[in-house]
Amino acid sequence: MQTAIAFIVIFGLLVFFHELGHFIFAKRAGIMVREFAIGMGPKIYGKTHGETIYTLRLLPIGGYVRMAGEDMDGTELQPGYRVGLIVNEDNIVQKIIFNQNNRQVPDLLFLEVERADLEKDLFVEGYDEEENLVRYTVARNCILVENGKETLIAPYDRQFNAKTVGQRAMAIFAGPLFNFILAFVIYVLIGLLNGVPTNEPIITDVVPDRPAAQAGMLEGDRVTAIDGQAIQTWEDLVSVIQSKPGETIDMTFERNGQVEQVALTVKAVTDSGGNTYGQIGVTSPRVHNPLKAVVYGGEQTYHMTKEIFRLLGLLVTGGFHLDDLSGPVGIYKTTETVTAWGIFALMNFAAMLSINLGIMNLLPLPALDGGRLLFFGFEAVRGKPVDRQKEGMVHFVGIVLLMILMVVVTWNDIQRFFF
Template sequence: MQTAIAFILIFGLLVFFHELGHFLFAKRAGIMVREFAIGMGPKIYGKTHGETIYTVRLLPIGGYVRMAGDDMDGTELSPGYRVGLIVDEDNCVKKIIFNQNNKQLPDLLFLEVERADLEKDLFIEGYDEEENLVRYNVTRDCILVENGKETLIAPYDRQFNAKTVGQRAMTIFAGPLFNFILAFFIYLMIGLLNGVPTNEPIITEVVENHPAAQAGMLAGDRVKSIDGHAVETWQDLVSIVQSRPNKTINVTVERDGTTENLTMTVNEVKEKNGETYGQIGVTSPKVHNPLKAVVYGAQETYNMTMRIFELLGMLITGQFTIDALSGPVGIYKTTETVATWGIFALMNFAAMLSINLGIMNLLPLPALDGGRLLFFGFEAVRGKPIDRQKEGMVHFVGIVLLMILMVVVTWNDIQRFFF
């Protein structure tokens, strides 16, 4: 249960910030946002505020911001439709009601539609009950009512596709950008609450049942040398130890003004890509300084970003295969393990996942944010947008391929953890 809660909170936080980026920059550009959703599938909670409905959906596997002008967003008033109208004091339509065949509303005007434009010219024209051809202007905040569901119309200037290439690109880019911002703030909080590691080769904690503890190393020891190599910084210590997995090392430490010589065998840690490194089970000293915490947050975000790019490059070059990738099941199992290491390990894991989500979404692949940005780039070069049907088909193919990849990765996770 604890793992499930941690998984939902972490995944929900990552998705929330990603979609918040899209949402805020859409609002900044003047785009109407129909829905801000966390999760996918059936709605389990919804709250309307202003022109947006905020929903939580059943499946915690993503989220979305539905903007006006999306393919499924438009409502067409075709000739022959019979609608009911409610007008304001200026005789402008403020509400259009579909499927209304009775006069239960006293101020309702009935109209058989002949022509209508709810995007640019904002009018509706048709025949009233006396068969007279009449025309009404439509307010910009007119509401459509169909089967009890109310929807605001979206004038063209409030739609996504009406905005400049730069505004649309920034709205899409803002999602991954906010994942990097979230990672920075998580690392910042780690630095503020847990302290920022210094570069002094001083031991502050020795992990039980690890080589350092078994050899008699104590908190407060200052490492002077390893196998005769001088250790002046914490990075020196890390570099030497990581390069000696499964090897016995001689460590000289300074303790209370005296020198101690310790012998230990370095543990071997194996990464998913097959690489190994050494570990002896010690932690570095930390300082509590807000300014250093800010620098630490930026450095850790940058370092993790570079690390993920390295792993991505190894995947592209075939240095490790798709079997090394993890889907929701793998992330859940990893969360289960990391949660036992404490809150700061869990926070660090969340920051890594946030950066990973940001990078993956920026890949120039169909259906991802990076794929949409690629089309915006083509539009900027050509001076006109690519045909929306063709672009939609490319994204549809991308969605299918991503779903296939997700199924394969999830099946690999199930085999790895349960068989």
């Protein structure tokens, strides 16, 4: 249960910040946001505030911000439609009702539509019950009611495609950007709450019943060498220890001005990805300083970003294989392992996942944010947008391929962990 809660909280946080980026910059550009969704699949909760419905959906594997003008968003009133209108004292249409029993709604003006424009000119024209041709101005915040479902109209200037290339690109780029911001904030919080590592090879805590404790090492010991190899930083210490799982090593250290040496056997630890590394059960020295915590947040975000790009490079060159990738099942199993290591390990894991999500979404692949940004780049160079239907088909194919990849990766995870 603890793992499930941690998994849902982490994924919910990552998705929330990603979609929050899209949402904030879409609103800044004047784009109407119809829905802010956390999760995918059937809706289990929804709350409308202003022009946006905020929903929580069943499957905690994603989310979306639905902007006006995207994905066949608009509703057209075709000639011949019989509609009911609710108008204000200035005869401006506030609500248009169709495809339902309009006789049940009082104070309606009935109209057989001849022409209508609910995006630019904002009018509806048609024949009333006396067969007179009449024309009404439609309010910018007019509500369409179809089969009992209410939808706010979106004037063209409030739609996604009406905005400049820069505004649209920023609304899309802001999602991955906020994932990097989230990772930075998490790392800063770690630095504030747990302290910032000083990188000195000084032991500040010895975990009971681990190799270091069993060998008699104590808090304050300064490691100077391992198997004769000089140790100058904590990174040196970690690198050597992790490279010697299961081996017996000679560790030289200073204690109260005296040089001492012990032999200990490094514990072999295997992570959920099948990688084995060494541990001896010690932690590094840390300082609590707000300014250093901010610097630490920036450094950790940079280093993790660099590492993920390195792994992507290995994927391209063949040094990293499809079987090494993890999907939701693999991430869940890793969450199970990391949860046992404590809250700060879990926070580190969440920051890494957030950076990973940001980078993956920026890849120039169809259906991802990076793919959409690529099309905006083409539009900026050409001076006109790519045909919407062709772009939509490319993204559709991309979604299908991503779903296939997800199935393959998930199946690999299931075989790796359960068979």
